[in-house]
Structure formats: C-alpha cells, structure tokens
Amino acid sequence: MPDRKQTYDVLVAGGGNAALCAAITARQAGASVLVLECAPRAFRGGNSRHTRNLRAMHDKPNDVLTDAYHEDEYWDDLLRVTGGNTDENLARMTIRASSGVFGWMKECGVRFQPSLTGTLNLGRTNAFFLGGGKALLNAYYLTAERLGIDILYDTEVISMNMDDGAVRSVDITYRGFPETVHARCVVASAGGFQANLDWMREYWGDAVDNFVIRGTPYNRGRVLKNLLAQGVAPIGDPTQCHAVALDARAPKFDGGITTRLDSVPYSVVVNKHGDRFYDEGEDVWPKRYAIWGRLIAQQPDQIAYSICDSKAFPLFMPSVYPAYKADTIEELAVKMKLDPVKVRATIDGFNKAVKPGQSFDNLKLDGNTTLGLTPEKTNWARAVDRGPFYGYPLRPGITFTYLGVKVNDKARVLMDNGQPAGNLFASGEIMSGNILGKGYLAGFGMTIGTVFGRIAGQEAARHARN
C-alpha cells in the first residue's frame, strides 16, 4: 500500500498509454511516482484499452513496419485530415519522435505483431501491438510495478489546487473517500470528456441520449474541466467530437472496435422517416466512416438504417450483431419498425434512378451513380432488388472529444496569459487538440500519447529534482 502522506516527485493523473509512458519515463529518470487511475484495475487504461496500433514515421522497413513512411508524407496526411487545424512545430516534432519509440517500448515489454495484410493496408504506416491495446497496457503496468511506481486504482482526481500557476496539492477520492496528496510535479493524462454525457449535452442537447460512447465510461473530463476553470489555456473546439457510424445495438459504453459497421457504401441509408439523406457512395469507406457519425447525429432521433440486398451483403464485414433479414423490403422495414410503404417507395425510387448498364466494382470508386435523386449516390449504386434483404440500425458512436489544454513543446501546460504553468505537464488525449484539431489519423492518438508521455515524464522528473 503506497504511503499517500509522502510528497511524490511526480504525480500522474490518468492510467492510459500517455499516463504510463509519463510515469515510467519519470521513474527511469529517478523520480518517485504516483499514478492515479480512476477506473478499477479490470478496466484500467482509458481508451488505450481499445486501441490497436501506433502510427510511426520510418525511413526503411523494419520488423514491424513495411516500406517507408517519411516525415513529409506523414505531415501531409495530418494536414489533410485536420484541414490545417494543427500546430506544425508540435506536429513535426511528434512525427519525428515517433520513429524512435520502439526500442523503449520493447524494453517496457510491449510486443508487436508482424505486419498483416487486410488491415486497411495500415501495415506500412502503423505498428500493431501483439494482442492490442490492453496487452500494451499490461506490459506498461508490469513495468511500472517492477520499477516501484505506486499505482492507485479506483482513484479519481477531484481537483488540482493551483496557486500562482503551480499545482500545490491534489484532492482525490480513493475508493470513494476524499484525501489530499502532494507532489512536486503533476502530469495530467486523464483523457477527454466524451463519457460525460452532461457536459456533452451542453453542445449537443438531448441528442446525446442516443449517442454511443465507443470507449471507456471513465473519461469524464474532470481533470480537464478543473484545469480550464483555473486559468489553464484551452485548445480545440469544445463542441466537436470524433463520431463514426456504429451498429445501434452497441452497448452505451466500451463496445470498442467490434460494433463498427462497414455496410454504408454498398447500401441505401434512410432515416427514421424512410428518407435518404446523404450520398452513401461519396468515397471509399475508410475516408468516410468518420463523417457518418455526425450525419446520423443530425437526423431525427439520431438513428439511421442501412439497407442492402443479397448481392451487397457479402461485400462488407458484419458487425457483431446479426443483420435484420427479410424476403421483402416491406417485411424488413416492419422488422426495423419503419414505415413499410415509405421505405418501399424510397427503394423503388432509388432503383429507378440507378443508371442502367454500369459495371460494378466494389474495390474502387466505380462511378456507378444514380440520376435525378436528392441526394444522388455517386458510387456503387446498384438496384436493391435481390432478396433476401438485410438491414442494420445505425447510431453515432463517439470516439473522443477535441477540447484540451494548451501545451508547449516540453509538454508544459500553458496558462491563459501564455506563461507556462510552474509544475504542470500534460500528455495524451487531454492535449492532443494541440496537434489534431480536427479529423483523425488511425493510430495517431497513441503516437501523441507515447511521444508526449515520454516528454512529460522526462520534464517532470527533471523539474522535480531542481
């Protein structure tokens, strides 16, 4: 049992990838370290538990990455997804540092799997953790325990008490009981606030009741809100979140990767009134899946239904939930509690609008389009006419929020007046808005967490010693 009366060199708020990278690095630099994880042990690790890989720059193939992924290509990819909503200095620093993390990760017991085919072709850009994010966390926690880092589970940070730009003490609840702990330096690695539905409601209204939170229920943004209330500079649009289309039957929290649904490009998607509302075939799915969460969030009751026929059904991976299946469109509509007449009319209208004589190719943008619909379907448009028919209900699934705390290149948190905080650092989701202000690149969250976790740990340990 850790002695909670002592003053630690470094206190880390959070228990995910970024937190553990900071804690281990600080400990390796000689600091005494306390990690406060809000979740119970079984659910430790925040959203890192649901991750699978890390995007890394590399100039030549290695044991876990194929080919090469140079800094400029990486930066171009980031620029494209963020639409320029990034900080080039911090971004390029992160990208360059990403090439040098593997040795340290492997020393910490993290294992990678040889690059695989069929994983969105990410084998070139992303290194896959053997067993996924929870296996990575297990390795980090074992390393942390071996190094003598004190870890408290079921421990929520209530307030980081700041005075004159420095954290003087930290109020926590340990297994439900209030306590105060002290540390010379503090690293905030406590994630975003997407699991705090009341906070989300401020921007989205009651629509949040129909949102699915893909990750941990413990990312309630308590540390984030507490810091922003004490003069820490915010970054990122508070109203924005990363939202994808999920099977509507997914659990409210923690469904992770398996509830995703890739049916949209080969389907007709209608809202609860049976009307189409967006071009299902606008682009390949990996480039579009992240806009569909928002599209569905804007529909009545935040729900949509993806309908396809037996020609299209084998073209995509099913979700973990079985599709609704029926021999006629009307029966399918009834099973999904939609108006059968309306859905029938929508499908008939769609089928009539499909330009005849096109050749279908699901492997590329095939240009198969409808003519005369609002909106058109501009690729993979084929008549939905061969039973049995299949349907899936869709909901917006929230991955993370963009609001965070502003940091400099030493992972030091910046105050509203632009001055760095005295002893406060940040890593991971809570500061990723500095670099990723919009959109997402697969595996980039783990890259930011690892790189900034290492910097924050290093800097906090150094600062604590001085």
Next chain:
Amino acid sequence: MRETEAIANARREVEICNACRYCEGFCAVFPALELRRDFLAGDLSYLANLCHGCRGCYYACQYAPPHEWGINLPRTLAEVRAETYAEYSWPPGMGKVFERNGTLVALATALSIAVVLILSMAISAPGRFWVARPMEADAFYSVIPLWAMQIVGIASFGFSLFAMAMGARNFWRDAGPKDRVGIVAIAIALWDVLTLKNLGGGGNGCNDNSERFSMRRRHLHHAMFYGFMLCFAATTAGFIYHTFLGWPAPYPLISLPVILGTVGGILLTIGTIGLFAMKLIEDPMPVARQLLGGDVALLLLLALAAVTGLVLLVVRATAAMPLAMAIHLGFILALFLVLPYSKMVHGVYRSAALLRRAVERNMKPLGGE
C-alpha cells in the same frame, strides 16, 4: 458435434473475436476463425481443440469479464473441448467417463494396482514374493511371468490405441477439413505438435497466473512429453533386445533401455509435478473448473508411473523388488487402460486440429478492418 450450451456460448464469443481480431498474433485459433463467418458446431469443435490454453487472449481482451460481454475464450473453448472428448469417444456411450474423470482415473488406478499386486502375490510360490533375487536373466519374470505381462500389456494398450484411433476418426468426420491432406500439411502439423509453437503466446509464452508471460508451461510440457516418449522408447528397446536379440531383462545400468528409461522417467517426473504445481497457483478465471479433476488425475498418474519406475530401478536387487515392480506395473496398466478415457486424448484431437489448420493454411481471411 451436438448443439449445446457450450457450443452456443463459444459461437457468440468467436463471432465477437472475429469482429475484433486483435489477438490474431497469439496463436493458430485466430487466423483459423478469420476464415469463416458462420461457425458450425464442428468448426467450433475444431477451434476448441486447436486452442492450447495459453491464455494470452484472455489477459489481452478488452471484452474480458467484468465487461458485460464477458469474453473468456480459453475457458469457453476448454468447456467445448470437454464436451468433444465425450462426444467422440469410442465405443459410443463411453463419453460418460469424462463427466467425473478425475474420480474415474483415480479409481481405475487403485484397482489396477490392487489387481496386479494380488495376482503377482498369488502367482508367486509361497514365501517367494518377499525375497531378493540375483539380477540375472528372468529375475523380473519370476514375479510376473513374461507371457502375462505381454498379453495384458498388448491387449490393454492395443485396445486403447484402437479406441483413440476411432475417436480421431470421429473428430475428423465432424471437424476435419474439406480439402485433401498433403504431405506438407502433415509435416507442418507434426512440427507444431513437436514444438508446441502455439503454446507460446506469439513468442512470449503463456500467462500462468497474471498478465506476465513465461515459457514455464511450454518447457514443462516438453519435459513431460519427451520424457514419456523416452520411456516408451526404453520399453521398445527392451522388447527388441528380448525378442529379436535374445537378451533378457534385467539390463545393466549402462544399457539403452535403462538409460532411456532413467532419463525419460526423470523428465516425466519433472514435467508432471511441475505442471501439477502450476495448477495450484494458476488464475482460476481463464480455466474450466470441470476439467481440473481429470487434468490432475492424469498428471499424477504419469508422475507416479515415472517415480515407481525409477524406484524399481533403485531397489531391483533387493527384496523390495517384487513389490516395487507390481506397483509400477499396476500404474502402467492403469495408464494403458485409461488412455482413451482421460486427458490423454487431447493429444489426439489437438494434433488433428493442427493438421486441419495446416491444410487450410493458404485460405484467405474474410473481410477485416
């Protein structure tokens, strides 16, 4: 394979695994399940027997208990495995012996020892049982005649081999591959059996009782397996010496049968006692409790067969030899008799499952992120 509750639960879990696929680097089970979308009971039997129980996927699983989906593939597949042992056993109806397997194996062992002991005492001339014999030709056979050993040994072992072969046939019909078995597939499967590649968590070993990896189980299983094989080789060598070369037992310390048997016996003892000890400290979550009795019974039977063999070697020139030999042969008889009705069958079905995996090695995974 029948549709059972265990099969239904395995199907539910495997379908979630198929949508996740994070564990595909651990072992053969995951690449095998990625080849299909629909899992027939036979497919689940195949996957269950392909699973070596390394538990890597349990500790890595984002959906493991207490998550509401409660994914615990090592336990779930072990539960299915237990049912397949009963399902495929021969003659039909013998499946019931897998229900209380630990008790049954223990009873069979006790009975075998008692029978051998009583008969060997009865056969001996009055007053001749408790007497030291000079270590010369036929010393052992003055306790139990050679013909009796051979008839009982060949009959019991022969029956067991036949019953296990029938079990393998039943498995293959229900859970075997559709394609032809090629020579390359056989070679790959044999390599996987001999190296226990899949008991390696993707190269890091098993999770014994926590998130920590270790090669301990794999090494202990190797000691047990190769120790067993050496003992078998020792017996075969003795048989060849006696039957074809006309050299009757007992053999000197520096002789092929004794050296093979001694090294094998020591390895077998280390392996079985080590694996038993690991059962005492293992995390109960990813294992199936109902299999524990049968597992432990077989481990201890093998251990005692090995230890009594070594004891026999040590005391063979003393008056304790007849007793030691009767007890040792009692354990051996028990082992021969329970082979097809014990945990031992896992070797048959796992090898067959590895063969199917090798046959299907070039099939492409369906879908995927």
